[in-house]
Amino acid sequence: MIARWQRILLLCILLAMAAWLVWQWPHSPLRAVLGALVPLSIYLVVMAVEFVLMHITNRTDAAPRARLSQVVGAWWAEVWVALMVFCWRQPFRHQSLPDWLPAQPTEKRGVVLVHGFMCNRGLWLPWFAQLQARGHAYVAVNLEPVMGSIDEYADIIEDAVRQVTAATGQAPVLLCHSMGGLAVRAWLRAHQADGRVHRVLTLGTPHGGTWLGRFSRAVNGRQMSLAGDWVVALQRAEPAGRAALFTCWYSNCDNIVFPATTAALAGAEHRLVEGVAHVQMAFDPGVMEACLEEIGRV
Incomplete structure (x- = not known):
């Protein structure tokens, strides 16, 4: 859709x-x-406003505040990465590469890839070849309805987890970008599935909500409001120790999820990446390599 x-x-x-x-x-x-060139100019200005708001809001955050050079560099990188994702990979290439589930069980752990708000599986295209080359079965989901409640995505994730588990004989790693991490937490709550997942890796997930959520008119967008009712209720419903399943990457230049530490989850392992924007984080070489190493651990 x-x-x-x-x-x-x-x-x-x-x-x-x-x-x-x-x-x-x-x-x-x-x-x-x-x-x-007006549409391109509007795009550049809107993106710049996001970074200005982020930089101002992060003044009081616990994360190290980004230098101006980092903010400008992240803005420029995000301009090009977002164009590639939203104008090419997602609209035209999202079905160009299928999921990979080997016919015979493999010793390597499989992966479920869960995208974020206003995205589809096309976000993950650069990951597919690397996962397959390392022998990791994978399924990349499409979360629909696009603007529906995050709770509605639980069954989609459940189906993907079952597929990967059946193909590998092992509990998978769940790799999530942005809202995808909240969708996985909603799945864990709905299916009490803690024992069926090996690890959850989140990239720029608004675990505590985000300042920008207040402006959304979509159901799932409003659910991601900073310290909003939905994210607070989700945290209260989680058993002690569940957060230990998570490794959370967050950035002091995330133009969508800010203040920066809202992408952290109490009790989880945290990885700060400085000077990296929101969509850019999903393709940052250092983040990708660290995630692939984590996936490859037995």
């Missing part, structure tokens, strides 16, 4: 840009070009 929406939105933007160019070029080529 989200792939269709993103294709339609991208097509509408490109058509509008082309129409403006055709209309204005005979009168003023400069005005034609500048007008056609």
